[in-house]
Amino acid sequence: MEQRSQWGTRIGFLLAAIGSAVGLGNIWRFPATAFENGGGAFFVPYLFALLTAGIPLLIMEYTIGHKYRSSSPRSFSKISKGMEWIGWWQVLISFVISTYYPIIIAWSIMYAYFSLGTKWGDDPTTFFVSDFLSVVDAGEFGSFVPSVLIPVIFVWIFVFFFLGRGVKKGIEFANRIFIPTLLVVFIIIVIRALTLPGAVDGLDAFFKPDWSRITDGSVWIAAYGQIFFSLSIAFAIMITYSSYLPKKSDITNNAFITGFANSSFELLAGIGVFAVLGFMAFQTSQPVAEVVKSGVGLAFMVFPEIISQMPASSFFGFLFFGSLVLAGLSSMISISETYIAAVQEKFSISRRKALLLGGGLAFLASLLYSTQGGLNLLDTVDYFINNYGVALAGLFEVVAIAWFAKGLKDLQNHADSVSDIKLGVWWRFSLGVITPVVLGYMMLQNLKTDLS
Ligand code: PHE
Ligand code: NA
16 A cells, blocks of 8 residues: 655644634634624633634544544544544535635735736725626626636646645645745734724724623634634544644644644734724724724725725735735645545545546536626535534534544543643543534524524
8 A cells, every 4th residue: 555645844734734724714704703702802702712622623633633544534434434424524515615715815816916006996896896706797697707717727726736746745845835924924914004003993993802792602603613614623624634644743732733823823813904904994084893894895895995095005915915825825725635635545546636536626616606796606605614514514523523433532542642731621521512512502593593
């Protein structure tokens, strides 16, 4: 049998895992989520979720990958024959995400380019919707939009190139360049943002705690939701990545480093985004709350408008959108690797063949979103993936392991045998009780909202 690929260095693995975790979720999801859920007070449920779900699950996934040294489906089947489908469910979710993630990276590439002459003009909203996406009539599918299609193809060339080169020369190499660069760019952006007039008001709005929200169940759900999404858990990614670790690797320590690094990026992004929003509020004499938006609206409508009003706008805009591209590509590599690894193992074919098959299919599917009206499709698919797909994947995973398989004790022994920090009741209780209860409750809440 072919020897399993391995990371070249520990830091290489960590950078790849952090590269997967740090993505659009840190930059455009976290700041607005925190703001809407109690501001400074949100940090309490957030830290709680990190320590009772995020890091425990990360340790569990790292342990599974490290112990069974296989892709997610095969790892689960090694735990128990009947559990292989849990791995496939996770892989399927990653596959679906990998069909629309390139679109958002493509927008960022185009906006990095548009920044060079602030080409969106005076009205970024209209520019984004009609000029750029050429959405004429919402809901109607039409022909390809070249300004989206071309960068999407570029993203896929990139993915094929690096995944084709394998774990060490491809994934590790790309992340070794991207993640340090991303950190430097981030710091430049944050310093610039903090020196803008109005920045302090933005931070004030962001950090001001609304303690009355802390008893609100939906705030806690939002905190757990942010942690799951942000740490790329239950997507088969962390299992796949840790399956390439050498035998001697401190799993528990690695999980803590990944978790805290991701949260630090999140905090940094929150500070940068709100400093910039404070500047916008200052320019337009509005309260900060009026200018806050999340998601696509924040990155591609609000930010372009603010960037236009800033000194050295082209440079700053290029850095901002460039950082979205770097964060997006490193996450994209990790999502695609899950099904390449799974297909390669399942059918005993070469990495290249698996890439051609899996990546080829995902590429074709991604063309659907590169059309007029593709944005609606993207929104719908994203909604179901995030509200049901991922929550279910996490729920299946913890319940299967903690309640049905050989149990957490088995994994704990494995993690403890290679790690400095020893796991205890905290870890087993978080996974056996807290995480399943929260995920179950989350699913029911989503169902309730959707059915009413
Ligand atoms: N964790 C990434 C983020 O915070 C998002 C992501 C989800 C990446 C799923 C890969 C897979 O943005
Ligand atoms: Na993240």
